[in-house]
Amino acid sequence: MSLQLPIFMDYHSTTPVDPRVLEEMVPYFLTKFGNAASRSHKFGWEAEEAVDYARERIARLIGAADGKEIVLTSGATESDNLALKGIAEFYKDKGNHIITTVTEHKAVLDTCKRLEKEGCQVTYLDVGKDGRVDPDDVQKAITAKTILVSVMLANNEIGTVQPLAAIGKITRERGVLLHSDAVQGIGKVEFDVQKMNVDLASLTAHKIYGPKGVGALYVRRSRPRVRLAAQMDGGGHERGMRSGTLAVPLIVGFGKACDILLKERHTESARLLSLRERLRTRIMDRLDEVYINGSMEHRLPGNLNISFNFVEGEGLMMAIKDVAVSSGSACTSSSLEPSYVLRALGVGDELAHSSIRFGLGRFNTEEEVDYVADLVVEKVERLREISPLWEMHKDGIDLKNVQWVAH
Amino acid sequence: MAYSTKVIEHYENPRNVGTLDKADPSVGTGLVGAPACGDVMRLQIKVNELGVIEDAKFKTFGCGSAIASSSLATEWIKGKTIDEAETIKNSQIVEELNLPPVKIHCSVLAEDAIKSAIADYRKKQSQSLDKR
Numbered sequence: 223m224s225l226q227l228p229i230f231m232d233y234h235s236t237t238p239v240d241p242r243v244l245e246e247m248v249p250y251f252l253t254k255f256g257n258a259a260s261r262s263h264k265f266g267w268e269a270e271e272a273v274d275y276a277r278e279r280i281a282r283l284i285g286a287a288d289g290k291e292i293v294l295t296s297g298a299t300e301s302d303n304l305a306l307k308g309i310a311e312f313y314k315d316k317g318n319h320i321i322t323t324v325t326e327h328k329a330v331l332d333t334c335k336r337l338e339k340e341g342c343q344v345t346y347l348d349v350g351k352d353g354r355v356d357p358d359d360v361q362k363a364i365t366a367k368t369i370l371v372s373v374m375l376a377n378n379e380i381g382t383v384q385p386l387a388a389i390g391k392i393t394r395e396r397g398v399l400l401h402s403d404a405v406q407g408i409g410k411v412e413f414d415v416q417k418m419n420v421d422l423a424s425l426t427a428h429k430i431y432g433p434k435g436v437g438a439l440y441v442r443r444s445r446p447r448v449r450l451a452a453q454m455d456g457g458g459h460e461r462g463m464r465s466g467t468l469a470v471p472l473i474v475g476f477g478k479a480c481d482i483l484l485k486e487r488h489t490e491s492a493r494l495l496s497l498r499e500r501l502r503t504r505i506m507d508r509l510d511e512v513y514i515n516g517s518m519e520h521r522l523p524g525n526l527n528i529s530f531n532f533v534e535g536e537g538l539m540m541a542i543k544d545v546a547v548s549s550g551s552a553c554t555s556s557s558l559e560p561s562y563v564l565r566a567l568g569v570g571d572e573l574a575h576s577s578i579r580f581g582l583g584r585f586n587t588e589e590e591v592d593y594v595a596d597l598v599v600e601k602v603e604r605l606r607e608i609s610p611l612w613e614m615h616k617d618g619i620d621l622k623n624v625q626w627v628a629h
Numbered sequence: 630m631a632y633s634t635k636v637i638e639h640y641e642n643p644r645n646v647g648t649l650d651k652a653d654p655s656v657g658t659g660l661v662g663a664p665a666c667g668d669v670m671r672l673q674i675k676v677n678e679l680g681v682i683e684d685a686k687f688k689t690f691g692c693g694s695a696i697a698s699s700s701l702a703t704e705w706i707k708g709k710t711i712d713e714a715e716t717i718k719n720s721q722i723v724e725e726l727n728l729p730p731v732k733i734h735c736s737v738l739a740e741d742a743i744k745s746a747i748a749d750y751r752k753k754q755s756q757s758l759d760k761r
Contacts, residue, residue: 534692608646608689610688627662
């Protein structure tokens with residue numbers, strides 16, 4: 223099989239729609255186009271039935287008891303907003319304290335920042351060098367005012383999987399709700415809202431080979447029954463929690479994407495892990511001064527976040543321009559700050575600037591992995607040849623002792 | 630963000646990559662930027678007795694625009710007197726390479742690297758004069 227360029231290795235950012243998903247969506251654009259809220263005719267009933275079937279499929283993937291626990295949204299950012307703001311508002315008489323971690327997605331962190339302005343208190347827990355939060359820290363941070371703990375399932379940059387089951391045990395015992403942004407981890411690592419005592423979970427379709435523009439918030443209906451204040455007012459859709467006409471074709475696709483994962487997740491994860499290890503060893507066996515960011519043990523199977531010391535991340539991405547990856551380098555962000563996730567691990571700014579995130583997914587092949595590994599090795603060697611830092615390192619100069627003229 | 634063709638051209642075929650002997654009194658070395666900021670440029674000049682830059686070399690840790698800016702800088706200063714080279718402004722580099730606003734700091738760094746190499750050369754010259 224011949225190699226097609228460019229190669230997509232940025233599956234944490236998004237994924238293509240699986241053809242099987244698209245196939246199931248198509249009729250809901252064309253002939254079955256009804257509004258799921260129309261109660262008076264077949265078009266509406268048909269759409270509602272399709273939506274409820276999708277809810278069941280989504281619920282099954284995450285171990286939820288009932289499709290009614292799935293509140294459909296436009297995506298995980300909306301789900302995170304709804305969970306945090308909705309809980310903070312609804313339970314404001316009970317307390318105003320929220321606990322989260324410093325490596326959460328911006329959809330959680332920025333929502334917390336806004337809630338702080340509105341009178342909430344937020345504790346941002348640090349993570350260890352491996353990117354994991356210590357459940358004991360969660361335990362210690364809980365006060366009489368705590369209403370919610372929000373910890374992601376797996377990190378979008380470094381792929382670190384958080385100890386949610388241990389955290390869920392604590393939150394359940396202490397009578398505090400647990401929300402998890404589960405976007406990156408569902409269908410890739412163990413996630414079961416019942417077993418893990420998760421009360422709210424944000425999901426999105428486009429990271430699991432479904433369409434962009436649809437997501438869900440799992441909201442537990444029993445033991446405990448979770449209530450939240452709607453953030454979108456209107457026709458009272460989604461049991462009053464999220465008004466707005468349902469995006470039926472997208473929801474159908476989301477359901478199908480979940481169903482595929484439910485059936486294929488174990489074989490798919492094993493395959494991704496083997497591809498990831500192939501990539502990792504082919505790079506690390508041939509290059510010195512290469513560092514993995516985040517835990518190797520508790521990690522998404524398709525994630526490799528790696529720093530190539532003495533080579534700047536964006537410079538390297540330019541050299542491998544036929545491979546779509548992303549970097550924690552400042553140059554790739556509008557803020558010119560290196561990745562806050564890598565900083566939180568204690569990765570120095572130098573190595574953060576040198577980081578590349580490879581995100582492997584369903585349609586990557588061994589040939590692609592080999593091609594990319596070889597290309598990366600070749601280009602890192604070339605860029606090191608023109609890097610003054612590499613030369614200084616080779617000359618035995620400790621870069622930490624150099625007086626840099628920062629600008 | 631797409632790179633300009635000129636940036637890509639310099640990035641793929643950087644001019645004057647290399648190292649000059651730091652200890653040579655006719656060589657000036659400028660090392661600017663910081664690893665923690667994501668770019669470091671080392672620019673070296675070899676100046677003859679007429680004050681003309683006979684050779685220039687660079688090595689850069691940084692993004693494509695930083696590499697291109699330093700490559701262009703070495704190309705421009707070769708054959709110029711140090712007084713002429715000193716007048717090169719970062720805005721000229723921005724214009725030549727079509728750098729977007731977010732990459733202007735790369736050109737600033739290149740200007741600084743030229744000035745820093747010249748300052749080092751002058752310092753060395755005055756020191757060797759003192760010794761005489």
